[in-house]
Amino acid sequence: MNMQMSALAAGVPPASVRQRVTAQGAIQVSLHPGELMQIESPDQGQCCELVALGPSGADVYAPLGLNANVQSASVTLAHLSSGRPSAQRLQRQLEGWGIREAQLQQAVHLPADQLPLQIEATEQSGPVSLILLAPGEDMTPDAQTTVSELEVSLWLLPERTPELPAPLAEPVQEIHIPHSSARAYRVRAGEWIQIIDVAGKQCSDFIAFDAAALEQGEEVTLDAVATRTLAGHALPQPGLYSRFADSRLQPMLELVQDTVGRHDSFLLACTPKYYEDSGYFGHVSCSDNFNRTLKDWGVAPRAGWPAINFFFNTQVEACGTVGMDEPWSRPGDYVLLRANRDLICASSACPDDIDPANGWVPTDIHVRVYGAENQFERAIAHRVVPEELPRMTKQTAFHSRTSKLTRQFAEYRGYWVPTEFEGWGARAEYLACREAVVLMDLSPLRKFEVVGPDAEALLQYALTRNVRRLAVGEIVYSAACFETGGMVDDGTLFRMGEQAFRWVCGDSWSGTWLRELAEQRGDRVSIRESTDQLHNLAVQGPNSRALLSELIWQPENRTPVSELKWFHFTIGRLGGPEGIPLMVSRTGYTGELGFEVWCHPDDGGQLWDAIWEAGQSYGLAPLGFDALDMLRIEAGLIFAEHEFCNQTNPYEAGIGFTVPMKTKEEDFSGRDALQRQAPESRQRLVGLVLDGNEPVHHGDLVYDGRMPVGQITSATASPLLGKMIALCRVQPAWSEPGTRLEVGQLDGLQKRLPAEVRILPFHDPERLRVRS
Numbered sequence: 001m002n003m004q005m006s007a008l009a010a011g012v013p014p015a016s017v018r019q020r021v022t023a024q025g026a027i028q029v030s031l032h033p034g035e036l037m038q039i040e041s042p043d044q045g046q047c048c049e050l051v052a053l054g055p056s057g058a059d060v061y062a063p064l065g066l067n068a069n070v071q072s073a074s075v076t077l078a079h080l081s082s083g084r085p086s087a088q089r090l091q092r093q094l095e096g097w098g099i100r101e102a103q104l105q106q107a108v109h110l111p112a113d114q115l116p117l118q119i120e121a122t123e124q125s126g127p128v129s130l131i132l133l134a135p136g137e138d139m140t141p142d143a144q145t146t147v148s149e150l151e152v153s154l155w156l157l158p159e160r161t162p163e164l165p166a167p168l169a170e171p172v173q174e175i176h177i178p179h180s181s182a183r184a185y186r187v188r189a190g191e192w193i194q195i196i197d198v199a200g201k202q203c204s205d206f207i208a209f210d211a212a213a214l215e216q217g218e219e220v221t222l223d224a225v226a227t228r229t230l231a232g233h234a235l236p237q238p239g240l241y242s243r244f245a246d247s248r249l250q251p252m253l254e255l256v257q258d259t260v261g262r263h264d265s266f267l268l269a270c271t272p273k274y275y276e277d278s279g280y281f282g283h284v285s286c287s288d289n290f291n292r293t294l295k296d297w298g299v300a301p302r303a304g305w306p307a308i309n310f311f312f313n314t315q316v317e318a319c320g321t322v323g324m325d326e327p328w329s330r331p332g333d334y335v336l337l338r339a340n341r342d343l344i345c346a347s348s349a350c351p352d353d354i355d356p357a358n359g360w361v362p363t364d365i366h367v368r369v370y371g372a373e374n375q376f377e378r379a380i381a382h383r384v385v386p387e388e389l390p391r392m393t394k395q396t397a398f399h400s401r402t403s404k405l406t407r408q409f410a411e412y413r414g415y416w417v418p419t420e421f422e423g424w425g426a427r428a429e430y431l432a433c434r435e436a437v438v439l440m441d442l443s444p445l446r447k448f449e450v451v452g453p454d455a456e457a458l459l460q461y462a463l464t465r466n467v468r469r470l471a472v473g474e475i476v477y478s479a480a481c482f483e484t485g486g487m488v489d490d491g492t493l494f495r496m497g498e499q500a501f502r503w504v505c506g507d508s509w510s511g512t513w514l515r516e517l518a519e520q521r522g523d524r525v526s527i528r529e530s531t532d533q534l535h536n537l538a539v540q541g542p543n544s545r546a547l548l549s550e551l552i553w554q555p556e557n558r559t560p561v562s563e564l565k566w567f568h569f570t571i572g573r574l575g576g577p578e579g580i581p582l583m584v585s586r587t588g589y590t591g592e593l594g595f596e597v598w599c600h601p602d603d604g605g606q607l608w609d610a611i612w613e614a615g616q617s618y619g620l621a622p623l624g625f626d627a628l629d630m631l632r633i634e635a636g637l638i639f640a641e642h643e644f645c646n647q648t649n650p651y652e653a654g655i656g657f658t659v660p661m662k663t664k665e666e667d668f669s670g671r672d673a674l675q676r677q678a679p680e681s682r683q684r685l686v687g688l689v690l691d692g693n694e695p696v697h698h699g700d701l702v703y704d705g706r707m708p709v710g711q712i713t714s715a716t717a718s719p720l721l722g723k724m725i726a727l728c729r730v731q732p733a734w735s736e737p738g739t740r741l742e743v744g745q746l747d748g749l750q751k752r753l754p755a756e757v758r759i760l761p762f763h764d765p766e767r768l769r770v771r772s
Contacts, residue, residue: 015153017162017331020389021048021134023147023532024079024086026093028053029154030129030163031121036155039132040116043515043528046134046148048115049073050108051099053129063124066108073107075135080104084138085602097131115150139533141583141598142571144449144500146530151389162199162331164366168192168376173369177204179362180351182289184297186211187345190372192256193337195347197311197329198366201359203350205269205286205307208244208252209299211342219299223247224266224306240265240335244308252343257336259390261381262328264309270352271304278354286348297344310335312350312357326356330389336376382414384508396443397535397604401612405622412625413506415444420624429627430719433590436619437541439611440628442589442596443604445491447534448511450501452525458518459501463493464650466664470495473559475567475585479658480510481670485649485677488513490638490658492587494569502530506640517669535601539611540594542769543618548595551614552584553577561595566771574603574610582607589628591635591763593772633716633727636687636761642698642713643685643727649674652729654685654760683710684735687758688743690724693717694753696743702728703742703752709734712743720763727760 015038021027023046031037039048051073052060061070080087094104110117121128136147156162172191177183179202187193195204210220226245240263244253269290275283291301311329314322349365352358370376381390394415396402403409406421418441420426432438450459460467465478472495480488491505503510514527539548549562554572564570564586573579580603588594599607612620629639636654638644644653649670651659659674690696695715702710710730718725726743734741739757759765 013155016156017154018389019152019154021132021150021152023134023149024090024136026090026131026133027152028097028129028131029152030127031119031125031154032127032157032160033121033123033125034157035121035160037119038116038153039110039119040151040153041112041148042151043148043511043526044115045112045146045526045528046115046136046150047075047112048110048150049076049133049135050110051103051131051133053097053099053131060125060128061108063122064119064128066119069108069110069114070106071109073104073109073133073135075109075137076107076133077101077104079135079137082137086138090133094131099131138600138602139530140581140600141534142496142581144451144496144502144530146449146528146533148528161364164196164198165332165334167368167370168194168336169370169374171368172371173367175347175367175369177347177349177365177367179349179364180284180289182286182293182346182348183367184293184344184346185367185369187339187343187369188372189339189341191339192370192372192374192376193253193339193345194334194368194370195310195337196332196334196366196368197260197327198331199363200329200331200333201311201327201361202329202363202365203312203327203352203357204310204365205290205305205348205350206310207269207290207305207307207346209297209344210246210252211344214297214299214344217298220246220248222252222266222306222308227265240308251340253340254338255335256338256376257334257379257392259333259381259392260311260327260329260335261390262311262313263335264312264314266306267309267312267314267322268304269307269309269348270350270357273303275354280354283354284351286350289348289351290346293346324355324357326359333390378416380411385512396441397599397601398441398443398537398608400605401608402441402622406624408624410625413444413446414508417441417444418622418624420626421622424621426624426626426630427719429621429623430630432619432621433541433592433623433627433631434720435542436621437539437543437547437615438621438623438627439608439615440538440540440623442538443535443601445531445536446505446508446510447530448503448505448514449528449530450503450514450525451499452523453499454518454523454525455499455501458514458521458523458525459493459503460666461521461668462514462517464659464664464668464670465493466660467493467501472497473568473570475569475587477567477658479650479653479655480505480513481649481668481674482646483670483673484646485670485673486646487644487648487650487653488646489640490644490653490655492567494585533600534598535604536596536598537607537611538588538590538594538596538623540588540590540592540623542593543620544592544594547611547615547618547620548584548597551575551610552582552597553579564595574607580606588770589637590631591637591761591767592631592769594770629714630716630719633714633725634718634720634761634763636727636763638685638727639714643729648729649677649682651677651679652683652685654727680732682732683729684732685713685727685729685760686735687760687762688712688726688728688741688755689721689758689762690726690743691754691756693724696724696726696745696753701744701748702730702755703744703748704734706749708744708748709741718762725762726755728757730757
């Protein structure tokens with residue numbers, strides 16, 4: 001069969017396996033004759049370099065149709081020669097595969113403009129094993145030469161099962177569970193359990209027993225009600241808990257990694273009754289399979305086993321009805337758990353073939369157990385767009401420093417961020433920002449390099465602000481809107497050059513939207529994400545200018561930090577002309593005088609240490625997201641999915657000042673929709689000060705009598721006013737300062753909290769401090 005022809009034809013079947021090559025990373029791919037691989041650069045700007053594994057690499061390239069591209073892997077070699085930490089990580093990876101410099105000198109270079117490219121293994125090439133690289137040197141903060149990821153799709157022969165992912169460490173147990181069966185196994189305290197979906201879309205039920213209790217004849221198992229109660233959940237719901245407890249309320253297992261993000265906790269494993277009720281008498285079930293495999297451990301059979309239903313895609317309707325669909329899991333997806341004590345575990349490969357639970361075709365499950373001496377980072381999956389591969393939670397460039405100061409972290413936009421710091425707490429961190437200076441990790445902000453002859457024209461249409469008025473070295477805060485007027489995102493635009501910009505925003509999908517917009521318009525522009533090449537610290541507070549002026553060196557042709565104007569940026573180095581390169585912007589999210597300092601992630605530790613040490617004489621404190629929320633609400637600053645969403649326009653989000661209808665003559669996305677809306681009909685963002693100190697929450701309705709007139713978008717206890725305050729979106733007739741309203745809780749009627757409308761911001765209404 002000619003899989004290459006079929007892949008290029010319409011109606012090509014989905015790829016058997018899809019993989020991602022991370023920026024400056026590499027993966028190994030195996031192809032058998034008749035199998036096809038496609039390499040693609042999602043942002044159309046990343047090259048690929050390819051090395052055949054083994055000594056006969058050069059002889060393989062010709063039958064693969066790659067002989068025209070055989071040359072040195074020049075981009076990879078240049079990166080390795082830098083000796084930077086990213087180069088050292090890649091070097092170790094290549095050495096693990098046995099790749100030497102000689103092989104890199106005789107490799108394949110595929111420029112970005114030749115991607116996507118299909119490669120087919122033939123009888124002449126035989127089975128081949130290839131190393132694919134997404135190479136590039138580290139980007140400095142003032143450059144826009146970002147390195148980005150590649151996507152690889154494989155169409156494998158039907159008889160070939162996808163290869164298992166590489167082990168996370170050296171396994172101490174490998175347990176393969178053929179489809180429609182179950183296996184029991186012992187796990188020691190502290191060991192790690194990786195449950196892998198081999199071919200994708202396959203559910204695996206899991207149960208566990210306290211091993212010591214079982215030896216005494218007592219069955220102490222995972223308990224749904226105990227786990228749910230300790231997590232503060234009233235009812236079962238799709239998803240996984242971070243800890244699973246037994247009936248004694250003691251933790252048994254801890255969730256560490258999850259590449260799928262869609263499971264069910266504690267429905268029954270499938271039972272004979274389910275199949276009988278569906279007319280399939282005698283159909284094998286997970287419960288029966290568990291009974292058989294647990295018999296050797298002295299466990300009594302049950303009609304149905306409560307289980308964690310890994311990879312089972314359920315949804316719960318408002319009325320409580322449970323539905324299901326095909327699993328989200330793909331080949332090689334997994335969950336990683338850690339045992340809190342010695343356990344007897346049982347895992348199944350579900351036999352359900354009468355509904356979508358296993359994609360209609362049951363396949364195998366594989367379990368790996370790793371020794372307790374290993375350490376694995378906590379991570380959960382998220383996706384920017386539904387069809388892409390999952391992205392695991394990352395640590396920022398400063399995590400090694402912040403993790404020494406706190407254990408309180410939350411997942412935000414795919415990164416772990418500290419919520420508050422031990423020894424300080426949100427209130428002390430807030431006060432340090434208002435009175436002295438604070439240091440905060442804001443690396444989850446997404447950065448996009450927008451470069452090309454039509455860069456200005458694209459951004460002039462995509463953003464509400466008048467981009468043509470922006471000078472090089474200047475920054476502007478802007479909204480981006482759909483044609484409906486609803487907001488895509490908000491962010492800050494840096495003008496790096498005449499046709500070179502950096503868009504810093506909250507959502508990775510902003511970049512996808514910009515690319516789609518550029519394609520529709522036919523703009524000649526490159527839009528590449530640089531988030532992984534550019535992390536940033538916020539230095540905020542009255543002492544921030546003095547602190548950074550002491551640390552940042554600038555050449556004579558650059559504005560010094562001490563003279564940097566609001567919403568401008570400058571380039572410098574840490575400590576002197578040989579220090580690490582930095583970009584410094586006079587921006588922030590606190591309502592105080594402040595700056596952001598931008599660096600390559602590999603320089604993050606050095607930057608944090610320098611600011612932390614020098615800042616002690618200025619009263620420096622770390623700042624977590626809990627204190628940031630207090631600061632930004634007092635300052636009247638908006639937050640995605642609170643003050644705005646895709647159904648909220650900039651006027652309703654409280655940032656109508658970003659829409660210069662009169663001074664921006666050119667069209668922009670959403671302009672017609674915004675003009676059609678009468679100003680009198682728009683809801684308005686206002687401040688609320690409550691009479692008492694009872695907390696109110698995002699989503700609480702705001703009433704005038706029995707009539708709902710608005711909704712709380714964000715709220716906090718304000719140290720500034722000594723009261724509970726909120727940002728609130730209300731109907732225009734109720735937006736005048738001094739208007740008396742009530743926040744409704746319980747059912748909106750039984751509990752009312754009086755409040756008064758105030759002008760925003762609560763803190764520094766003239767914004768004199770931030771401009772100082």
